[in-house]
Amino acid sequence: DIQMTQSPSTLSASVGDRVSIACRASETISGWLAWYQQKPGKAPKLLIYKVSNLESGVPSRFSGSGSGSEFTLTISRLQPDDFATYYCQQYTTYPWTFGQGTKVEI
Amino acid sequence: QVTLRESGPALVKPTQTLTLTCTVSGFSLSTSGIFVSWLRQPPGKALEWLALIDWHDDKYYSSSLKTRLTISKDTSKNQVVLTMTNMDPVDTATYFCARPSRFGELDYWGQGALVTVSS
Numbered sequence: 517d518i519q520m521t522q523s524p525s526t527l528s529a530s531v532g533d534r535v536s537i538a539c540r541a542s543e544t545i546s547g548w549l550a551w552y553q554q555k556p557g558k559a560p561k562l563l564i565y566k567v568s569n570l571e572s573g574v575p576s577r578f579s580g581s582g583s584g585s586e587f588t589l590t591i592s593r594l595q596p597d598d599f600a601t602y603y604c605q606q607y608t609t610y611p612w613t614f615g616q617g618t619k620v621e622i
Numbered sequence: 623q624v625t626l627r628e629s630g631p632a633l634v635k636p637t638q639t640l641t642l643t644c645t646v647s648g649f650s651l652s653t654s655g656i657f658v659s660w661l662r663q664p665p666g667k668a669l670e671w672l673a674l675i676d677w678h679d680d681k682y683y684s685s686s687l688k689t690r691l692t693i694s695k696d697t698s699k700n701q702v703v704l705t706m707t708n709m710d711p712v713d714t715a716t717y718f719c720a721r722p723s724r725f726g727e728l729d730y731w732g733q734g735a736l737v738t739v740s741s
Contacts, residue, residue, distance in 0.1 A: 517685050548725070548726060550727040550728070552669075552728070554669075559718055559720075559731035559732065559733055559734055560669065560718075560728070560731060561731075562727055562728060562729045565723070565725060565727035565729075566725060566727070571727075571729065603668065603669055605669075605671075605727075605728070607722070607725075607726035607727060610674070610682040611671055611682065611683065611684050611685050612659075612671040612674075612726075613671060614668055614669045614670065614671065615668070616668045617668045617669075
């Protein structure tokens with residue numbers, strides 16, 4: 517199985533900050549990487565697909581980058597609604613796997 | 623519009639078999655390129671992918687749970703069913719069904735169903 521490792525596990529930030537979350541795969545993945553945002557008691561919400569494609573309706577302050585086995589989610593100017601937990605997921609090969617999550621808190 | 627809704631028991635006893643149903647609308651399970659997946663999330667923990675079934679009835683499972691999982695679909699009822707055998711308290715989680723896009727990212731999710739395993 518491909519293991520996905522996110523860092524940091526927790527990120528303390530303020531409104532207006534630029535924040536980045538890293539996701540590393542245990543092997544090279546062919547660009548089939550997605551990012552999700554999850555708030556307590558809710559289902560995850562797709563933010564980014566295929567490494568850098570913004571899902572429809574997602575604010576442009578969210579962006580994704582990377583290649584090979586190293587990927588990054590960046591929020592350019594953190595807004596109050598962005599405090600949540602973020603997950604990366606690979607869907608290159610089965611079984612699909614997720615990172616352990618990064619909680620963005622105040 | 624695309625919707626998915628999970629249903630099933632909120633409480634199961636250890637060693638029992640869990641059966642969860644995902645009822646979908648807004649698309650057909652027999653349409654080429656359609657997939658439905660099951661995932662779970664223990665309280666306070668990360669998401670875990672469990673299984674996937676496609677329009678052709680091909681099935682894929684989590685490596686660690688594949689001996690306990692079965693995914694199936696009833697196209698006439700617009701339902702995808704997940705069974706998990708030999709339930710244990712560590713299987714306590716919110717179980718989600720989700721629909722991958724044609725590329726594979728999970729763009730539609732159900733609201734989730736909390737299943738507690740306890741005697």
